Amino acid sequence: MLNQLRPAIFVFAVLTLLTGVAYPYAITGIAQLAFPYQAGGSLVTRDGKVIGAEIIGQNFDSARYFHGRPSATTATDPNDATKTVPAPYNAANSSASNAGPTSKALIERVQDDVAKLQAENPGAKVPVDLVTTTGSGLDPHVTPAGALFQVPRVAKARGLDEARVRRLVEDAVEGRLFGLIGERRVNVLKLNLALDALTG
Template sequence: MRMHWAALRALLTLTVIVGIGYPIAVWLIAQLPGLRDNADGSIVHVDGKAVGSSLIGQLFTDADGNPLPQYFQSRPSAAGNGYDTLSTGASNLGPESIVDAPDKPGLLTLVCQRSKAVGDLDGVDGSRPFCTRDGVGAVLAVMGPGPTRVVSVNEPCADTPRPFLSTYAGVRVECAHEGEDYSAGRIVPIRGTAHGEVPADAVTASGSGLDPHISPAYADLQVNRVAEARGMNPEQVRHLVAQHTDGRDLGFIGEPRVNVLELNIALDHMSAGG
């Protein structure tokens, strides 16, 4: 009985200290001036209404998922359907993911699709090395020592009238046939001559999928489109971007960045005549 009583006292004591006292102490410290905003989630309010967090990105799209032209767009997110804090994480696709699966594009094709979409939206050159004009990975399966056969593995015959490349090493390039296995071939990505204007953060997701920032280069790419949609002078919009651009932490850590939510709120405020 003495041992059971000692164990019960230890349980009750630790419950009070670790289960009650410690959380209350941490909460009280977090409410100190200068810490409270971060502890409460860095919530951003507009007219008394919470519209998001300055630490978590969000989508600026319509009900069908189309980008709203009057807003700056965030970088892609692989967290759930986009910036889902319950599904935070990356796509787990790596540099070797250049051949598309039947039901899932590889990383290269994802990058190509996103770059083409950004180029179409913002009226810039969305072409990219190792990408076809239609926005898929420019990858060949080369079979035989000759070679004897060459297939554009990311271009199914049902989707393309002819492959992105006519011939390779003197052999006619074929489009891919559904259900056919090309794993015996040597996988060869084709660089091409494209030199697009779309920066890397516009086509790749962050490791967490929650990054609220974009690079100044990606923000500058969107200035003309946002200005036109709002009937504003591009220089006004560019000035707002500069105001919401943060430099490197401590002058040398990280890269300059633009908080998309805060920038879009400032745009709404200016458009409303505030």
């Protein structure tokens, strides 16, 4: 029996060392050398302090800032551990709402969001990404149309010329990877930092 167990234990130990130790350390080391910024979490700093990550959205609710997409992430209810409460952009609990297109709660939430946005920018078509969530709930980007839609509100709140804010958005548009992959997009955190730099 020991003759049968010994090879199994040996293979288990070797594979554990290879796939559980050597491979992860090797890949981490290569990533740190080749892509240190991305491997470190793509952290964004200002005045020496980390203020966010380029790849994880965050909640901006002031009229003075561009807003990201709605987020359906949740956190444990501090009053009842068996329940959850909304916690937008909770990176510890990436998730979607899982509400289907016939969900009454989803339809009402989208209709409310559309009404608020139409009041903010009357006459303009509301971009779909400003009222729909992503699968992760952590998307750091909006479409160029989603950012441009917000220009009048941001310009008014900051006392800036709309054309100047529009140029800032247009300069912040990121293209497709290799010109083929993905969609044109605007990183909300980077845009808001550029906005702060513009207004001092």
